[in-house]
Amino acid sequence: MEQDGRKLFVLDTNVLLHEPLAIYSFEEHDVVVPMTVLEELDQIKDRKRDVSRDARVAIRALEDAIGGLTTPEQIVNGVPLPSREGQTAASGKLAIFPDHQIDFTIGTLPGDNNDNRIINTALHLQKQYSPRSVVLVTKDINMRLKAKGAGMERVEDYRTDQLIDDIRFLTTGFYQYKGNFWEHLNRVSTARQGRNTVHEVPLKEMDETPLYVNQYLIDDESDFCGRVVDRDDEQVHILDLGRNRLLNQEAWGVKPKNIYQGMAMQALLDPDIDLVVLTGPAGCGKTLLTLAAALEMVVERNQYEKVIVTRSTPEIAESIGFLPGTEEEKMMPWLAAVTDTLEVLHKHDVNPSGSMNYIMEKANIQFKSINFMRGRSIQNSIVLLDECQNLTASQIKTMITRMGEGTKLICCGNLSQIDSNYLTAVTSGLTYIVERFKNFEGSANIYLNGVVRSRLAEYAEEHL
Structure with a gap:
């Protein structure tokens, strides 16, 4: 592991159970898997639960990455991650660290459980490779708190599959305009398509509203309710549904009690x-x-x-x-x-x-x-x-x-x-x-x- 600008990521077991191919998710940076993590994967792989399958996939991914001709010294120092279809951005190294051989100094956590051993490994690497950035990656919140308290400078959650940072920003499937929807528009073209009425509105007229196909549009005052059926860089096509029509739908004797149930x-x-x-x-x-x-x-x-x-x-x-x-x-x-x-x-x-x-x-x-x-x-x-x-x-x-x-x-x-x-x-x-x-x-x-x-x-x- 060279002293350069690349980061060193130490992975916890739950990261590999959450995403068995997580070793390929860190682009040009290096990845370290402590021996304790391999022992935990070995204990989990034979259980009669879905998580055992993920453990086996993670173990096979580690074996494929290391290869069969590498020496023990090369494995400890890191071997280049092989090219893999769909994982072309991964260009760092992978190392298996023998944490059971570490002579921990005073001040580290007691090594009486696996979480502490993994944290101690990250602390050891942080001291050994300073000033290089060493990051402990775990999905265990309590383990992140323990690591920070023990002296780890960088502790992170595994966020590769996290698309938003705050649940408040999750799309609701509809956009509600204040006031009357039609008052926001200066130009609109309406046409009949069979039994349906479709409005064609210039995209610039929509007040920077984040629009996507099948998103519903409602307002506070009028009977308007529409659904985006198509959009491009210039025009938005809105299917006119009508609030009253949605509230008067019926399925197996059930009628919507509010507009949100009507849209659903x-x-x-x-x-x-x-x-x-x-x-x-x-x-x-x-x-x-x-x-x-x-x-x-x-x-x-x-x-x-x-x-x-x-x-x-x-x-x-x-x-x-x-x-x-x-x-x-x-x-x-x-x-x-x-x-x-x-x-x-x-x-x-x-x-x-x-x-x-x-x-x-x-x-x-x-x-x-x-x-x-x-x-x-x-x-x-x-x-x-x-x-x-x-x-x-x-x-x-x-x-x-x-x-x-x-x-x-x-x-x-x-x-x-x-x-x-x-x-x-x-x-x-x-x-x-x-x-x-x-x-x-x-x-x-x-x-x-x-x-x-x-x-x-x-x-x-x-x-x-």
């Missing part, structure tokens, strides 16, 4: 939109609207053949096998929110339980574990991915790439209810797809503003 239902019922992402607080109607729209499109309109419901299930690989019944029966405890919603949709029927059984069969509703979706190709279906705020970007990518021809994917989640130890609102896979797909003409994203479950839930959301 319009996107859910549009067969030209392949991906719908619904975010918002608890009680805003995400699951209810999704199931109502799914039943409407499958049973009433015959646009799709079946409904597949899946969600993130913590520790499912270890605990699902001990539950009785088939895969769908094993999934029922985690999908109670969906069955509760089905009960709400049919509570006024003469025989609610009979109606539910009939609809479950008529709509071919299937409950599947996300762990068993890999390798499948789903055709002509509606797929509901619930509680996806706990999924990483790679897990959601796995789900999206399962979708075949004629399939609509609906992702629902609440970023304030993340349960994962290593995810935050800005690193969640839900945030990742909202930002990545906002310019995709086949997707729509709606933030359901407002709690409609009950006045108790609304008060709790605002004051707790």
